[in-house]
Amino acid sequence: MTISNTEEKLSQIERENYIDGPYQWFYDNGKLSERGTHKDGKWDGLREVFYENGQLWIRGNFVYGVLNGLYESFHYNGQLKTRGTYKNGEQDGLWEDFNLDGPLTSRHTFRNGEKVSS
Numbered sequence: 001m002t003i004s005n006t007e008e009k010l011s012q013i014e015r016e017n018y019i020d021g022p023y024q025w026f027y028d029n030g031k032l033s034e035r036g037t038h039k040d041g042k043w044d045g046l047r048e049v050f051y052e053n054g055q056l057w058i059r060g061n062f063v064y065g066v067l068n069g070l071y072e073s074f075h076y077n078g079q080l081k082t083r084g085t086y087k088n089g090e091q092d093g094l095w096e097d098f099n100l101d102g103p104l105t106s107r108h109t110f111r112n113g114e115k116v117s118s
Contacts (some may be wrong), residue, residue, distance in 0.1 A: 027052050039064065051076055060086070075100050084110070 007008035010112040021042065025033040031054045036047035042065030044094045049058040055078045067086035079102050084095030089115030097106045 036062075087112075 008093035010073055020038055022035075022037045024035045027033045029114055031052060032050050033052075034047070034049045037045040039045075046059065046061055048056060048084040051057045053076065054094040055076060056074050057076075058071075058073050060067050060071040066089065068088065069085060071082075071084055071086050073079060073097075077100065079100060080098050082095065082097050084091055085093040087093075091110035092112065093110065095110060096104055096109045097108075099105050106118070109116050
């Protein structure tokens with residue numbers, strides 16, 4: 001399903017209840033803003049959000065509305081910013097942060113949403 005600009009202005013709650021199945025939203029400039037799939041009004045599967053310049057901003061996997069699996073965010077220039085894993089909606093395992101030019105800046109380990117080491 002492709003949502004028009006008018007429908008894109010719906011609140012987040014209205015959007016989640018409006019869609020069942022694949023969706024795509026676009027910026028006024030025609031570039032993709034977001035794509036994914038909803039099931040019973042909740043994100044389900046891969047969700048990707050894009051900057052207005054077309055670069056990927058956020059990529060994460062959802063299971064019935066809860067983040068599960070690999071999560072990545074990107075700087076405006078397309079470089080990886082953050083990479084880690086969610087388990088049942090909480091950060092779990094190794095998380096890495098990268099600067100705007102690409103080099104690794106920090107590593108943290110999480111267990112059940114709590115930071116256990118840096």
